[in-house]
Amino acid sequence: MDEFRDKINxxxxxxxxxxxxxxxxxxxxxxxxxxxxxxxxxxxxxDSVQNKLDVVENALDGMRDVQGYTIADLFNPDFLGKHTDYTDCDEFFGDSGITPDQLLHYQKYPKIANKIAKDMTDFDNFDDFVKEAVLEYNLKNHGINEIPDFVRKGTNLKFKK
Known part of the structure; x- marks a missing residue:
């Protein structure tokens, strides 16, 4: 009987x-x-937030296609103050002696442009001066005030002539 109770338990x-x-x-x-x-x-x-971000990104892409840079946008007082003894774009280029046409097509005038860069900026050549201006301008438009190291290391671009 104990065995049965044990099984029941x-x-x-x-x-x-x-x-x-x-x-x-x-x-x-x-x-x-x-x-x-x-x-x-x-x-x-x-998904709703992503859709809103996509709309904003598409709008920005559309604006990028339409909006061009002006010389004053790129060589703004902050940029010039950081890399030259000037803060005014007109004064800087006026004192440089470069004509508007030479400035617009500076790659056709490498001696003039590079001399300006060496004499009046902290860059060795005018191409780097322009690249830095474009980079800083674009990053600031996206709320980035300091250029991250990984971005700077990737900006050493070489183009075929």
């Missing part, structure tokens, strides 16, 4: 464990369903 313990596992499974399934719902809602929010 083991059966009751096993049945109790089974019922507990079913309750735990039901709780786990409810938590899983709740988590899935939260993930789907968050994914919708993320």
């Amino acid at each position: 083991r059966l009751n313990e096993a049945n109790h464990e089974y019922e507990l596992s079913i309750r735990n499974l039901k709780r786990a399934m409810k938590r899983k369903d709740k988590a899935e719902k939260a993930v789907l809602e968050l994914q919708k929010e993320v």
Whole structure:
């Protein structure tokens, strides 16, 4: 009879464990369903933000295609003050002796342009002066005030002539 009672007790313990596992499974399934719902809602929010970012990026791309740089935009007071003894674009280029046509097509006049860079800026050549101006201008338009090292290392561009 003790053997039978022992088996009944083991059966009751096993049945109790089974019922507990079913309750735990039901709780786990409810938590899983709740988590899935939260993930789907968050994914919708993320998708909505991404769609807004895509619209802004497309608008910026469209503006980039239409908007050109002006000399005054690139060689703004902050940039000139950092790399020259000037803060005024007109004064800098006026004192440089370069004509507007030479400035616009500076690559056709490398001796004149490079002499200006060496004499009036902290650059060795005019091409680097222009590249730095374009880089700083574009980064500042995106809210980046300091040029990261990884960007600077990647700006050593060489073009075929």
